[in-house]
Amino acid sequence: MDGHDHSGVFHTHAPVGKMKQAFIFTLVILVVEFSGGLISHSLALLSDAGHVLTDLAAIGLSWYAINQSNKPPTENLTYGYHRTGILAALINGIALIFIAIVIIIEAYHRLLQPEPVHSLWMIVSAGIGLSINLYLGLGLRGEENLNVRSAVLHMLGDAAASAGVILGAVLILYTKWYLVDPILSVLISLLIALGAWHIVKQAINILMEGAPKGISLSTVATAIRQIQGVYDVHDLHIWSITSGKNALSCHVVLDGTLSIRDSQAILRNIEHELIHLGIGHSTIQMEDAGHPHPDSVLCADDASHQGHGHCQ
Ligand SMILES: [Zn+2]
Ligand SMILES: [Zn+2]
Ligand SMILES: [Zn+2]
Ligand SMILES: [Zn+2]
Known part of the structure; x- marks a missing residue:
């Protein structure tokens, strides 16, 4: 086996120090935009604050998830606490969709009956949000890490949303056309709902033991079959314990006359592949061609075939 580094397989989180910084700055934006929204009576600013709340929750969740992952497994929770983050993300996503719906209903009322807003307060609050997002986003520019890069993209997107609120406020300042405010809030709410739907979908896929994004069952089966000494693979399961922590179980058919030591060398090659x-967590059952269950790659553990490896 080659001796290169595989430590990135399980640990793909952003550095904790940068997360703390992002959490504090995002909290500042939330306070500024929420109080600005109340003072100026601007729904657009309040919905932007709603979005910032989701960002804060997302940062807090991954922070929390890192701490939870450090907790050791127990005899009852043999995988440890990894999925608490997934459960929290699911609840967070559903709450966000609810927030978006509430804002859209309020925007509908304001479209029918426009309410005056104080555009100067909108400009000041959104301006603070814009500057902080630009500062954070541009400060992290040039990082190669994929997570950090998508975070930068997100911050620049947030900066664009704040810029939209400022433009809307300027428009209101000069035209007194108050409909701009509810229209902006609907647009921002749709963005919130879209992001939340993404989170909910990913969380449900993990809870349903779905194959992790970017990993195809047939590719994995082919890769295992290509390893020298492997005749076939069946009853293949691939799932995520939590986001980025993937697990696999399968049966692998080898030459029945191999010694345990020889089959273990093949096992190491499979694990490495x-x-x-x-996939960092694998459980592989070695068998010879005389195994008593179907050769199907997909699990055949149904009512007609109760349990793996037991002839009824
Ligand atoms: Zn955001
Ligand atoms: Zn088998
Ligand atoms: Zn390797
Ligand atoms: Zn199975």
């Missing part, structure tokens, strides 16, 4: 495919 799986790590390269992003």
Whole structure:
């Protein structure tokens, strides 16, 4: 086996120090935009604050998830506490969709009956949000880490939303056309709902034991079959314990006359190949061609075939 580094397979989180900084700055934006929204009576600013709340929750969640992951497994929770983050993300996503709906209903009322807003307060609050997002986003520019890069993109998107609120406020300042405010809030709410739907979908896929994004069952089966000494693979399961922590179980058919030591060498090669495919936790059952269950790659553990490896 080659001796290169595989430590990135499980640990893909952003550095904790930068998360703390982002959390504090995002909290500042939330306070400024929420109080600005109340003072100026601007729904657009309040919905932007709603979005910032989701950002804060997302940062807090991954922070919390890192701490939870450090907790050791127990005899009852043998995988540890990894999925608390997934459960929290699911609740967070559903709450966000609810927030978006509430804002859209309020925007509908204001479209029918426009209410005056104080555009100067909107400009000041959104301006603070814009500057902080630009500062954070541009400060992290040039990082190669994929997570950090998507975070930068997100911050620049947030800066664009704040810029939209400022433009709307300027428009209101000169035209007194108050409909701009509810229209902006609907647009921002749709963005919130879209992001939340993404979170909910990912969380449900993990809870349903779905194959992790970017990992295909047939690719993995082919990769295992290509390893020298492997005749076939069946009853293949691939799932995520939590986002980025992937697990696999399968049966592998080998020559029945191999010694345990020889089959273990093949096992190490399979495990190594799986790590390269992003799967760090594997459970592999070795068998010879005389195994008593179907050769199907997909699980055949149904009512007609109760339990793996038991002839009824
Ligand atoms: Zn955001
Ligand atoms: Zn089997
Ligand atoms: Zn390797
Ligand atoms: Zn199975």
